[in-house]
Amino acid sequence: MTLRNELPVPADAGDARAAETALPTKKVFIKTYGCQMNVYDSQRMGDALAGEGFAPTERIEDADLVLLNTCHIREKAAEKIYSELGRIRLLKAEAAREGRNVNVAVAGCVAQAEGAEIIKRASVVDLVIGPQTYHRLPQALARVRGGERVVDTDYAVEDKFDHLPKAGAQEIRRRGVAAFLTVQEGCDKFCTFCVVPYTRGAEVSRSVEAILDEARGLAQAGVREVTLLGQNVNAWAGEYEGRAVGLGGLLRLLAEIPGIARLRYTTSHPRDMDDALIEAHRDLDILMPYLHLPVQSGSDRILKAMNRRHKAEDYLRLVDRIRAARPGIAMSGDFIVGFPGETDEDFEATMRIVRDVGYASAFSFKYSPRPGTPAADIDAQVPDAVATERLDRLQGLIRAQSTAFMESLVGTRMDVLVEKTGRYDHQMVGRSPYLHPVVLAASAGAVGDVVSVSIARNGPNSLIAVGGEPEAAELSSLRKIA
Ligand code: SAH
Ligand code: SF4
Ligand code: F3S
Numbered sequence: 001m002t003l004r005n006e007l008p009v010p011a012d013a014g015d016a017r018a019a020e021t022a023l024p025t026k027k028v029f030i031k032t033y034g035c036q037m038n039v040y041d042s043q044r045m046g047d048a049l050a051g052e053g054f055a056p057t058e059r060i061e062d063a064d065l066v067l068l069n070t071c072h073i074r075e076k077a078a079e080k081i082y083s084e085l086g087r088i089r090l091l092k093a094e095a096a097r098e099g100r101n102v103n104v105a106v107a108g109c110v111a112q113a114e115g116a117e118i119i120k121r122a123s124v125v126d127l128v129i130g131p132q133t134y135h136r137l138p139q140a141l142a143r144v145r146g147g148e149r150v151v152d153t154d155y156a157v158e159d160k161f162d163h164l165p166k167a168g169a170q171e172i173r174r175r176g177v178a179a180f181l182t183v184q185e186g187c188d189k190f191c192t193f194c195v196v197p198y199t200r201g202a203e204v205s206r207s208v209e210a211i212l213d214e215a216r217g218l219a220q221a222g223v224r225e226v227t228l229l230g231q232n233v234n235a236w237a238g239e240y241e242g243r244a245v246g247l248g249g250l251l252r253l254l255a256e257i258p259g260i261a262r263l264r265y266t267t268s269h270p271r272d273m274d275d276a277l278i279e280a281h282r283d284l285d286i287l288m289p290y291l292h293l294p295v296q297s298g299s300d301r302i303l304k305a306m307n308r309r310h311k312a313e314d315y316l317r318l319v320d321r322i323r324a325a326r327p328g329i330a331m332s333g334d335f336i337v338g339f340p341g342e343t344d345e346d347f348e349a350t351m352r353i354v355r356d357v358g359y360a361s362a363f364s365f366k367y368s369p370r371p372g373t374p375a376a377d378i379d380a381q382v383p384d385a386v387a388t389e390r391l392d393r394l395q396g397l398i399r400a401q402s403t404a405f406m407e408s409l410v411g412t413r414m415d416v417l418v419e420k421t422g423r424y425d426h427q428m429v430g431r432s433p434y435l436h437p438v439v440l441a442a443s444a445g446a447v448g449d450v451v452s453v454s455i456a457r458n459g460p461n462s463l464i465a466v467g468g469e470p471e472a473a474e475l476s477s478l479r480k481i482a
Contacts, residue, residue, distance in 0.1 A: 025053060025054070025055045026052075026053055026054045026055070026064040026065065027054065027055055027056070027057040027062050027063050027064050027065070028046070028049050028054040028055070028056060028057065028063060028064070028065040028066075028067060029056075029057050029058070029059070029060045029062070029063035029065070029066050029067070030042050030045065030046060030056070030067045030068075030069060031060075031066075031067070031068050031069070031084070032069045033068070033069065033070050033071040033077060033080065033081070033108070034069070034070065034071025034073065034077065034108065034109065035071065035073075035267075036180055036227070036229050036266065037180075037182055037185070037229050037230075037231065038069050038070075038071060038108055038109075039180060040180040040181070040182045040229055041069060041107070041108070041131060041134060041182075042067075042069045043167065043175065043180075044134060044161070044164045044167075045067065045069070045107065045134050045137055045164075047164060047165050047166065047167045047171070048134065048135065048137050048138060048164050048165055049065070049067075049137065049138075050165075050171075051138070051165050052138050052141065060088075060091065061091065061094075063102060064100070064101070064102060064103065065102070065103045065104075065105065065141070066088055066091075066102060066103070066104050066105070067105045067106075067107060068081060068084060068085075068104075068105070068106050068107065068108070069107045069108040070106060070107065070108035070109060070110035070111060071108060071109055071110070072108075072109035072110045072112070072113045072114075072195050072199050072370070073109070073194075073195060073196070073368075073370075074365065074368035074370075075368045075369070075370070076368070078110050078113075078114075081106065081110050082121065082122060085104070085106075085122040085124055085125065086122075088102075088104055088124055089122070089123075089124040092104065092124055103126045103127065103141070103144055103145075104124050104125050104126050104127070105125070105126065105127040105128075105129060105137075105141075105144075106118050106125050106127070106128050106129070107128075107129045107130075107131070107134065108131060109131065109195065109196075109199035109200070111128045111129055111130050111131075111153060112130040112131055112132075112153050112198075112199040112200070113195060113198065113199050113371075113372075114128075115128060115130075115151055115153045116128065116151045119149055119151065125149075126144045126149055126150070127140055127141065127144050127149070127150045127151075127152075128150070128151045128152070128153065129150075129152050129153070130152065130153035130154070130155075130199075131185075131199065131200055132153075132154065132155050132156045132160060132200075132201060133152045133153070133154055133156050133160065134160050134164060135156075135158075135160040135162075135163035135164050136152055136156075140152055155201050159204070159206065159210075161182070161206060161210065162210065166214070166217060169217075169220065169221040169222075170221075172217070172218055172221035172222070172223060173221050173222050176223075176419060176420070177222060177223055177224045177225065177417065177418075177419055177447060177448045178223070178224070178225040178226075178227070178262075178417065178419060178431065179218050179223045179225070179226055179227070180226075180227050180229050181211065181214055181215060181218065181226050181227070181228055181229065182206070182228075182229045182230065183205065183206050183211050183228045183229065183230055183233060183236050183247075183250070183265075184203065184204065184205050184206065184229075184230030184231070184232065184233050184235060184236040185200055185201070185203075185204050185230065185231065186200045186201045186202050186203045186204050186231060187200060187202075187203060187231045187232050188202055188203045188232075188235075189232065189269060189271075189307070189309075190307060191296075191306050191307050191308060192305065192306055192307045192373060192374040192375040193306060193336060193339065193367060193370065193373055193375040194370070194373060195370045195372070195373060196231050198372060198373075200231055203231075203232060203235050205235075205236045205237050205238055206238075207238060207239075208238045208239065208240045208245065208250065208253065211228075211238075211250065211254075212253060212254070212257070215254055215257055215260065216257055218260075219257050219258065219259035219260050220259065222259075222448055223259070223260070224259065224260065224261045224262060224417055224448050224450065225260075225261065225262035225263075225264070225417055225431070226254065226260055226262070226263055226264070227263075227264040227265065227266060228247075228250075228251075228254075228263070228264070228265040228266075229265075229266060230265075230267070231267065232267070232268070232269045232272060233247065233265045233266060233267060233268055234246075234247050234265070234268040234269060234272040234273060234274075234277055235269065235272045236250060238250065240253065246274055246276050246277060247265065247276075247277050247280075248274065248275075248276030248277040248278075248279060248280035249276060251263055251265070251277075251280045251284060251287055252280060252283075252284065255284050255286045255287070260286070261286065261417065261450050262286060262288055262417060262433075262450070263284070263286050263287050263288065264287075264288050264290065266292045267292050267294065267334075268291070268292065268293050268294075269294075270293060270294075270295065270308075270310055270314065270315050270318055271308075271309055271310055273293070273318055273322070278321055278322055278325045279325065281322060281325045281326040281329065282325035282326060288433045288434075289326055289328055289329040289330060289433050289434070290329065290330045290332065290360070290433060290434045290435060291322065291329055291330070291331055291332065292332040292333065292334075293315075293318075293319070293322075293331065293332070293333055294333045294334035294335075295308075295312070295315045295333055295334075295335070295353060295357075296308060296334060296335060296336050296339075297312075297335065297336065297339065297342075297346065297349070297350050297353075298312045298346075298349035298350040298351070298352055298353030298354070299312070299342070299345070299346035299347075299349040299350060300312055300349075301341075301346060302339050302341070302342055302346050302349075302350075305339065305340070305341060305375070305378075306336075306339060306375070307374075312349065312353050315353070316353070316356055316357070319331060319357055330360035330361075330405065330433075330434040331357055331358070331359050331360060332359060332360060332361045332362055332363075333357070333359055333362045333363070334362065334363045334364070334365070335350060335354070335362060335363070335364040335365070335394060336364075336365055336366075336367050337350065337364060337365070337366055337367065337387055337390040337391045337394055338366050338367040338382040338384075338386065338387025338390060338391070339367045339375065339382070340367070340369075340375055340378035340379075340380050340381050340382065341378060341380040341382075342367075342382055342390075347390050347394075350394065351393065351394065351397060354394065354397055354398065354401070355397070358401055358405075359398060359401050359402065359405075360401070360402060360405040360434055361398075361402045361405075361434075361435070362398045362401075362402075364391060364394050364395055364398060365391075366384075366387045366388065366391050367382070367387065369381065403458075405434075406436065406458040406463060407458055409432070409434075409436075409455050409458065409463060410455050410456070410457055410458055410463075411454070411455065412454070412455055413452055413453065413454050413455075414432055414433060414438075414452070414453065414455065415433060415450050415451070415452055416430035416431065416432060416438045416440060416444075416450065416451055416452075416453050416465065417430050417431045417448075417449075417450050418430040418440070418444070418445045418446060418447050418448065418449045418450075418451060419431055419447060420447060421442070421447075422439055422442070422468075423470075424470050424471075425442070426441060426442050426443070426467075426471070427439055427440070427441070427442060427468055427470070428440055428441070428442050428444065428445070428447070428468075429462075430451070432463060436461075436462055436463050437461065437462040437463070438453065438455075438462065438463045438464075438465055438468070439459075439462055439463070439464050439465065439468035439469075440453050440465035440467060440468040441465070441466075441467030441468055443467065444465070444467060453465035453466065453467075453468075454466045456468070456469065
């Protein structure tokens, strides 16, 4: 998935330097690839750059700085960056003809994994900066302006988040009423297929105080829904008033913050779903009844080869316990097909676990061998045609389950967080407890309200509430200019 990030306006950066010295203002274009943690990081880099006088632009041609925040999880994701850099090279040459200098920076997991190789392969790149050193972005850019090519992929000992400027209230509001908040980074699990432990380093938890402080700032600026992020968010561990707390305890503390109406967290590892976290699902209405809990495969043989360190049956029992604590909770997951050595029988076990759980949504991927990971060296790679056929079958089953889940919501009432105006004047768009976009009547509530609506029908990717249907006249003439 490619997500273009929105960037801050410098006047709101909480840094007077921007307003004082930034005439004419420099412009930065940030493009974000990969997971939500990259989305969050791009926002924080945007905040840091705002302090340096950079205003955001949605138009790459206008940018003085192009920043790609990259993902290394699968080969396709990484290769995309090089084709993008090819296009940027032409753009830079074009700007140079007009006498304008454009700097190009590569951040994120490709930066961490490939480092100086990126500059060798794409000479257009001026700066390579890894995910642990974003707080050094301003200094690195100063060196680039001094004519240096900079590669900074250290694992910094200090917490980058403690050193990155916070977004101002106006900027937080501009980003919307639902916000991400990274609480944990890195991974110690070393699944044999995965690059994350190498690109993001060891598991590190942010402190309770830092998290509560940031969440209060979000709430004061009007944020109603906070999604806690971490590569293994449920491995988060902290201390509060002298006692050890896990993610369940953290969620209880966050639930007390006035203004916050909804909490979510992602992504979790089955081995880190402890009792306290399951009890939080039982006790906290504010914690949305939706859980992304990847299992990757339904075959014990493959789970073992993946180093997931649990069996299919353990996962099923865990889901039972979660559902007992929070009846009606919607489950989501990730699956990999075509892991080295996966037989038809192994794949059928994956189909079986999907049928047994019944997912509201799930993501599935063809195994992609990643350099430096143990699975890439296994001889028994599955032929591409076989993996493609398996992926099609699995995705068909997942699609059928998610459609059935959406259909089961038709005729029910649910709380919806109103997020933005809709396509037509009388519509707003909100979010269901299960993350579906919901189209509802504008009269139902304003942005930031949580309103109770009845679901009239399901569209292909969204739910339509009573009153949210486009009116015939609007369909023909009232299309809004977005
Ligand atoms: N920490 C999360 C996953 C992060 S990566 C977890 O453990 O669940 C997101 C997803 O990408 C993974 O769940 C996995 O399904 C997929 N993925 C990771 N490495 C992959 C690879 N080499 N090939 C294909 N899919 C992969
Ligand atoms: Fe990757 Fe496994 Fe860590 Fe998830 S738990 S980030 S899949 S190594
Ligand atoms: Fe990709 Fe890095 Fe996230 S590899 S999925 S951007 S942690």
